[in-house]
Amino acid sequence: MHPVLKVVLQRLALGFLTLFAVSIIIFSTLSFLPGGYAQNILGQGATPETVAAFNHELGLDRPAPVRYIEWITNAVQGDFGNSYSGTTGNIKRSVSSVIGPRLYNTFFLAAMAAIIAVPVALLLGVLAALYRNSWFDRAVNSLTLTTIATPDFLIAYLLVFFLAVKLRWFSPLSTVSETTPFFEHIYKAILPAATMTLVIVAHMMRMTRASIINLLASPYIEMAQLKGMSKAQVILKHALPNAWAPIATVIAFNMAYLVVGVVITEVVFVYPGIGQLMVDSVSSRDMPIVQACALIFAATYILLNLLADVVAIATNPRLLHPK
Amino acid sequence: MTEFEMKLAQAKKAVGLGKLSRRDFIAFTMASGMTLAASQLMFAQAARAEAKKGGAFKVGCGHGQTTDSLDPATWSNGFTFHFGKSLFAAPLVQVDSKNVAQPHVAESFEPSADAQTWAFKIRKGVTFHDGRTLTPADVVATIQYHIGADSKSPAKSVLSSITEVKADGDNVIFKLKGGNADFPFLLTDYHLGMYPSKDGKIEWEKGIGAGPYVIKNFEPGVRIQAERNPNYFKDTWFDSVEMLALVDEAARTNAYLAGEVHYMNRANTKTIDMLKSAPNTELYNVSGFAHYTAPMHCDTKPFDDVNVRQAIKYAINREELVDKILNGYGSPGNDNPISESMKYSINPQPAYTYDPDKAKSLLKKAGLDGLKVDLSASDAAFAGGVDAALLMADQAKKAGIEINVIKEPNDSYWDNVWLKKPWCLCYWGGRPVADMFLSVSLAADAAWNDTNWKNPRFNELLIAARAELDEKKRADMYAECQQLIHDDGGQIVLMYNNFVGAVSTAIGHNQFNSDFDDDGGYMWERWWMA
Numbered sequence: 038m039h040p041v042l043k044v045v046l047q048r049l050a051l052g053f054l055t056l057f058a059v060s061i062i063i064f065s066t067l068s069f070l071p072g073g074y075a076q077n078i079l080g081q082g083a084t085p086e087t088v089a090a091f092n093h094e095l096g097l098d099r100p101a102p103v104r105y106i107e108w109i110t111n112a113v114q115g116d117f118g119n120s121y122s123g124t125t126g127n128i129k130r131s132v133s134s135v136i137g138p139r140l141y142n143t144f145f146l147a148a149m150a151a152i153i154a155v156p157v158a159l160l161l162g163v164l165a166a167l168y169r170n171s172w173f174d175r176a177v178n179s180l181t182l183t184t185i186a187t188p189d190f191l192i193a194y195l196l197v198f199f200l201a202v203k204l205r206w207f208s209p210l211s212t213v214s215e216t217t218p219f220f221e222h223i224y225k226a227i228l229p230a231a232t233m234t235l236v237i238v239a240h241m242m243r244m245t246r247a248s249i250i251n252l253l254a255s256p257y258i259e260m261a262q263l264k265g266m267s268k269a270q271v272i273l274k275h276a277l278p279n280a281w282a283p284i285a286t287v288i289a290f291n292m293a294y295l296v297v298g299v300v301i302t303e304v305v306f307v308y309p310g311i312g313q314l315m316v317d318s319v320s321s322r323d324m325p326i327v328q329a330c331a332l333i334f335a336a337t338y339i340l341l342n343l344l345a346d347v348v349a350i351a352t353n354p355r356l357l358h359p360k
Numbered sequence: 361m362t363e364f365e366m367k368l369a370q371a372k373k374a375v376g377l378g379k380l381s382r383r384d385f386i387a388f389t390m391a392s393g394m395t396l397a398a399s400q401l402m403f404a405q406a407a408r409a410e411a412k413k414g415g416a417f418k419v420g421c422g423h424g425q426t427t428d429s430l431d432p433a434t435w436s437n438g439f440t441f442h443f444g445k446s447l448f449a450a451p452l453v454q455v456d457s458k459n460v461a462q463p464h465v466a467e468s469f470e471p472s473a474d475a476q477t478w479a480f481k482i483r484k485g486v487t488f489h490d491g492r493t494l495t496p497a498d499v500v501a502t503i504q505y506h507i508g509a510d511s512k513s514p515a516k517s518v519l520s521s522i523t524e525v526k527a528d529g530d531n532v533i534f535k536l537k538g539g540n541a542d543f544p545f546l547l548t549d550y551h552l553g554m555y556p557s558k559d560g561k562i563e564w565e566k567g568i569g570a571g572p573y574v575i576k577n578f579e580p581g582v583r584i585q586a587e588r589n590p591n592y593f594k595d596t597w598f599d600s601v602e603m604l605a606l607v608d609e610a611a612r613t614n615a616y617l618a619g620e621v622h623y624m625n626r627a628n629t630k631t632i633d634m635l636k637s638a639p640n641t642e643l644y645n646v647s648g649f650a651h652y653t654a655p656m657h658c659d660t661k662p663f664d665d666v667n668v669r670q671a672i673k674y675a676i677n678r679e680e681l682v683d684k685i686l687n688g689y690g691s692p693g694n695d696n697p698i699s700e701s702m703k704y705s706i707n708p709q710p711a712y713t714y715d716p717d718k719a720k721s722l723l724k725k726a727g728l729d730g731l732k733v734d735l736s737a738s739d740a741a742f743a744g745g746v747d748a749a750l751l752m753a754d755q756a757k758k759a760g761i762e763i764n765v766i767k768e769p770n771d772s773y774w775d776n777v778w779l780k781k782p783w784c785l786c787y788w789g790g791r792p793v794a795d796m797f798l799s800v801s802l803a804a805d806a807a808w809n810d811t812n813w814k815n816p817r818f819n820e821l822l823i824a825a826r827a828e829l830d831e832k833k834r835a836d837m838y839a840e841c842q843q844l845i846h847d848d849g850g851q852i853v854l855m856y857n858n859f860v861g862a863v864s865t866a867i868g869h870n871q872f873n874s875d876f877d878d879d880g881g882y883m884w885e886r887w888w889m890a
Contacts, residue, residue: 072772078427078434079514083775084807122427122434126448128565194610202617209614212604214579264877301404304608309616310583317581318424320771326426 040357041350045343052339058108059335060328061127064337067324074121074322079239082258095121108328118325119319132329133143136214136311140333143310146226148235155288156193158238162245162284169250181239193232193305211306229306233299243286250282293311297334394777410833411598411868415889417598419878420578420612422626426581430567431764432551435505438625438877439605441550443782447601448586449553449569452480452499452532453544455792455880457871458806465494465570466532474537475827479591479818480532480547486593488556489574496527501557515551517807534635538825541834542792542793550881551823572596572885581605597888616862625861625877629687635862646859647691648874649699649790649797650856652742654752655810656737657848660782662733667726669850672733674722675759676712677754682855684751685744689860693853695846697788697797701874704838705793708846719759730760737765739784749785766835779810786810790875794838795826800883802845811850818844866890 075091076083092098101104111118123130161181164175184192187204201209211225249272252258261271300312350356367388372786373861412706423438432444454464463469466480503525506513521543524535531849536736547829553569555562566574573586575598604621606612610629616624625644627635636643644696656663656672663669678692698705723731737749746767753763768777769782777784788836789839791797800806803816803822818841825837865871866888879887 070771072775076772076775077435083514084517087516088511089515090510094510094512120427122429130429197610199615202614205618207621209605209611209618210606210620212582214577214582248507305611307582307604307606307608307611309579313499313581314426319428322426323427 060115063331149230154234158241162242165246166249184235185239185285211308252276282351289341394544411888416620419603419619420606420624428580444553446884450571454545478534505648596885597712622864640865654852657782658850659812671719671722674719675756689858716759732762740770742787
């Protein structure tokens with residue numbers, strides 16, 4: 038079997054096991070939390086009898102293992118159940134219908150940020166390595182370190198204050214919906230995407246720079262230099278191809294962050310993404326939604342890491358053709 | 361009225377109706393000797409004064425969750441609060457700005473002599489958004505949905521006094537456990553918008569009501585959009601309305617400053633000056649019925665001694681709390697939970713002021729040299745709760761009272777702390793009438809009697825006053841109730857918080873309601889685009 042295929046299959050199988058473990062952990066963690074969906078909705082109106090009526094309607098009066106087994110059996114068949122907020126009445130609110138549009142929004146925003154951030158980070162990283170210890174290198178380093186060291190909400194507020202409130206180029210609200218046209222969606226997502234770009238560029242850029250510089254001391258680079266190749270050619274042709282593995286890992290890590298770690302950006306811009314949904318669902322103990330979100334987040338990490346490993350193998354002939 | 365004043369009044373009215381231009385109005389006023397600035401201000405005021413149709417009204421709301429639903433039994437936050445008040449559903453009764461219950465879907469209501477049976481005459485020709493006519497049967501089904509045996513509605517406890525509800529011709533008859541002269545107010549609860557019914561069951565799933573706006577789009581935790589109901593049985597002004605869930609304070613403020621919304625509620629009083637100085641802005645600042653409290657369990661040591669309770673009441677500097685926690689947007693409490701703008705309210709004497717020496721002497725009377733107590737606090741109780749508790753601890757030190765502040769988690773505060781810990785912080789929203797408030801929070805058998813206070817005289821008076829139709833006698837009874845709470849109760853009313861927000865001068869309105877935020881929840885049908 039092709040080594041890449043083998044790794045992919047092994048990782049996918051392990052990934053499923055991980056997802057299973059994640060679902061058990063989330064389920065039990067949630068049942069340890071005090072209160073419940075009924076108490077949360079009823080607030081001060083939570084008398085024992087209304088709570089009991091509520092729990093009975095949601096089926097929460099049954100033991101936790103029974104509920105878990107029922108949920109996991111349906112989940113493996115692709116049915117994630119209904120949100121507790123839409124279990125009553127004749128029109129159900131299924132988990133997939135709640136998550137679907139928000140997941141799309143999250144991926145949209147993540148993709149937008151990644152499309153800007155990854156090329157910028159790579160370019161800056163390569164340039165910084167090329168002109169290392171120059172004023173350019175230092176400027177790029179301090180700038181990106183400043184943006185990564187600034188909390189994301191502060192960057193977001195600064196962008197809103199200057200670009201939305203003062204200059205009025207953008208709206209401070211990114212409240213997109215399913216009916217928002219594609220280009221308007223892009224326009225509305227610019228500020229959150231810019232915030233996230235500023236937050237993640239430093240990490241990827243510095244890793245690119247470091248892995249290239251790391252290689253510059255190798256004998257084959259010296260050989261290339263002695264051949265009389267230009268600096269840029271040495272880096273692009275000889276150093277960069279060997280640096281892809283660590284860079285891909287960092288990119289994968291940041292892409293995963295773009296999907297799962299943007300709840301603060303979502304809140305500040307009122308962007309209806311999945312992070313806000315999960316936080317809301319945890320605080321209201323809407324179990325089915327939390328479970329589904331957790332699985333999506335876990336799957337994102339697993340898949341992106343797998344992708345990074347595949348890139349690492351594919352760019353390293355020694356791993357690609359083992360003896 | 362002089363001739364000029366009469367002409368001015370006519371001119372103002374014409375401006376309000378849009379029949380007189382700014383130029384003409386200013387020419388008229390300046391000709392009579394007014395300055396340009398004064399004339400312009402007067403024009404702006406006159407132009408907003410007369411309600412007229414049109415415009416798209418946008419609101420930034422400080423609440424809203426992805427778990428919000430159209431099921432009226434699940435409404436529990438400041439976003440869903442609006443649904444049954446005046447957005448798409450219409451209640452039987454509304455509260456006007458003078459805190460009087462006004463029939464709404466009901467045309468009129470009439471109590472029996474003992475106020476134990478109430479007949480509500482249902483308005484004829486009210487239609488739901490899908491064209492169905494609202495019938496007394498729909499009203500019965502809606503009420504039943506909340507009070508039925510398997511109900512999970514928070515309104516169940518509000519309506520627990522109803523023993524029977526039935527349709528009788530054009531009327532709906534309510535039978536109560538005991539007399540209640542204020543019963544119509546119970547029906548103003550925000551869960552009680554009317555829904556169409558089929559076979560005695562209401563159909564809430566599509567969000568069809570009889571209210572002023574028809575839902576076009578509802579995205580839980582994001583927004584609700586609605587258009588004017590052309591068949592609404594009363595006047596309503598906006599062509600369309602939209603409410604956005606802007607939970608983040610800064611996002612809400614920015615949205616207002618950038619002109620994305622006309623009105624934002626729950627402004628942060630720390631940054632209020634920024635809003636005040638924003639162009640075309642009117643500060644929404646209404647002192648309401650809501651208050652922050654620190655309930656002590658009167659049946660738990662050391663709070664079972666009235667001297668200890670009073671000592672603690674004197675050991676707290678409420679003025680300072682108002683200044684530091686509410687930044688002045690509120691008023692100090694005097695351990696009377698009935699707000700001064702409510703009917704039957706008194707200001708019990710002697711007022712609790714900060715008096716450490718008096719607190720010390722009261723402790724001595726209780727046979728104590730000093731006191732060490734735990735206070736459970738959290739920002740879930742009210743914004744700034746933990747800060748308030750720390751401030752109280754500092755103030756009480758001078759009176760020889762050592763308050764140990766325990767910071768409780770925000771999550772599940774209402775499940776595990778409130779009603780369970782002997783002393784904690786709490787928040788009470790408004791109730792439009794004294795009886796409603798006292799019955800839910802201080803009656804001996806109330807589920808939310810968070811002080812475990814069981815004063816026989818108070819409970820006797822409460823029941824007697826509820827059924828009393830003689831105004832004078834009733835006022836006396838409520839006065840005595842308030843004095844008892846003040847002297848003997850375990851409820852420390854720390855402060856009354858104002859409802860603070862910002863409303864654009866593009867919006868016209870009349871006097872605001874003080875019972876709840878957002879003009880009592882009636883802004884949708886009472887405000888207009890000026």
